[in-house]
Amino acid sequence: MPSTASPVSPPAPVIRVLPAPADLPEPLPEPAVRDLRLETVLGALSDPLRLRIVRKLLLESEHFDHSCGWFGLDRPKSSLTHHFKALREAGVTRQRQYGLERRSHVRVADLDARFPGLVELVAAWEPAED
Template sequence: MPANPRPELSHPGIDDLSLVGVLHALADPTRLTIVGTLTREADGRACGTFPVNVAPSTLSHHFKVLREAGVIRQEERGNRRWTWLRTAELETRFPGLLQAVTDEGQCM
């Protein structure tokens, strides 16, 4: 059986999320675009399909920052990595934060 060439993804538990970490992750325009896109995609989205103009390696970095901060969840689906927003978990931990960030016109 061939080994998966990608390392297993880790996601912090809801109690491990920090407001500073989440805000840091959301402080970048590309990451805000990713989050804004995911707010309109309840079923998530494949990683290579986001409306951003960055190199694939840079996009991977942005996903890693968002994932490690607890903003997104990712999983392997076949040969694609699927990404979705941890909306309910973030709302539980930091009520109103995602709505405040996305309602400010930051995520178009």
């Protein structure tokens, strides 16, 4: 980071702009909680790759959003965009733009409110082996 312009000593009391809860980027368009539809959510979760994404978010990230690359999915970028968009538009995940990265997390509270037990189901899922 460039200095604020302090020629001499410890400069101005620079406010450290961490990604604090207050000034997160706006979430991308998503359905409101009351518009969540069970059939749509189940449809979004009926794909193994998307199930894997959501489960990984649930199990391996409590507090952070994660960009596409974090998942280590071996698919072309446009495929990933497709699936992340499907999850977001169904209301399963929320996405925010951090600079270039678009990070996702699961809307756990919203899903719990509307479909109690669903999140646990996904977290407990075990992918087909082979």
